[in-house]
Amino acid sequence: MALRAAGRGAALVGVPLFLGVGGAAVGSLALFAIALGLLAAYVGCVLAVRIGARRLRVERTVSRQEVVEGRPVALDFAFSGLRGLPVHVEVRGPDGRWVALPPSGGRIECAIDRPGPHVVDASPLRVRDDLGLFSRPSRGGRPAALLVLPDPTTVAGVAPRGGADPVGDPEPDGLRPYVRGTPMSRVHWASAARGGELQERVFVTARDRLPLVVVDTGGGAVPVARDWAARTAAGHVLALVRAGGCRVLLPGDRRPTTITDAAGAWPAIHRRLASLEPGAPGRAAGGDERGAVHVRAAAAPAEALRSRGPLPPGVVPLAAWTGTV
Structure with missing residues (x-):
């Protein structure tokens, strides 16, 4: 890339210089005029690019605050300040190439292949003359959070869980040692009458099962x-929810979260799975x-540990972000 830019710069300088020297050597006013015309065009393009970079105003909107990995996120740009100038704005696309946008703005899409909180930082831009000879780097857009x-x-x-009723009546599920404060109706008096340790009945609902x-x-994962764990757990949870519901115990939790439909507690669990930290969960209730x-x-598995590709230009993991959103 550097060699290509250097060669292009040498050509821009060399062509009018060659024409000017050649015109002077053979006494051709036409060649000399062409050389002067090229120099004047170069100067005009450079001035237009500098003025355009100074005048450019960019508004950028990120289409979503949450997105499933691999799905496209749209970045919408609105440009102002370039009217009357022979320049345009290019945005660096997700593949690293420059994409020319219309004078008023436009849209590019990018996808992120890893879960977690990210920041869409100011997008890399450049102002370029319409002849494509010169450009000036810039950045546009306020940082935006993206989960x-x-x-x-x-x-x-x-398999579907036929007949499971998450809100059904409690059912007896054995005995356990009596805990002070338990209602007397739950005390198992038969065990007390036999002279054993005072016991209480344990009741569970279908939710607990x-x-x-x-x-x-x-x-040390x-x-x-x-x-990989977040994707796998999300798949199990969704499959079980479709089959009647499930409970989820995440790292740091002491009690599981019950999910019986995709519109209930699932969105919150999905967000937590996106931000898993190292750690082991507590034990389920009982x-x-x-x-x-x-x-x-x-x-x-080994195939899940392969290295990931680079993030789109301007996208930074929140853990590596040093500014404020």
Whole structure:
């Protein structure tokens, strides 16, 4: 790229110089006039680019605040201050190439291939003359926050839970040692009459028997492994919700969150999965993890640990962001 720019700059200087020297050598006023005309055009283009860069005003709008990874996010640009100047604005696209936009502005789309909070920083721009000879770098747009949600992995083999009623009446589920403050109606008097330790009845609802998804990001899991865990857990949760509901225990939680429909607690859990930190979850209420689906980032397969591609120009992970949004 640097060599190409250097060669192009040498050509811009060399052509009028060659024509001027050649015109003087052969006594051709036409060649000399062409050389002067090229120099005048160069000077005009340089002035137009400098004035345009100074006058340019950019308004940029990010189409979303949340997006599932891999889905496009639109950046809408509105330009002002360039009227009457033979210049245009180019924006660096997601593939690193410059994209020319109309004088009033335009739209480019980019996609982010990793979950987590990000900042869409000021976009790289350049003001360029309409002949494409000279350009001046610039930046436009205020930083905007963007949460990239994990794309749920497709999970097969989840059977519907027929007859499960998440709000049904409590049912007895055994005994446990009496806890002070428990209503007397729950005390198991038969055990007390036999001279044993005072016991109380345990009641559960269908909510407490919903399948449990446990997410564990401990064990020194690297960020790409946590991303795999977020996608895998999201896939299990969505599949179980469609089959009747589930419970989710995330790192740092002491009690699971119950999800019975995609419009309830799922959006909040989806956002939390996008921002998983290293750590192990607590134990489910009552220690009941029988039949739970354990998603451990440390067990991520090798193909999930491959290096990720670069982020689109101007997109920065929030953990690496040094400004304020």
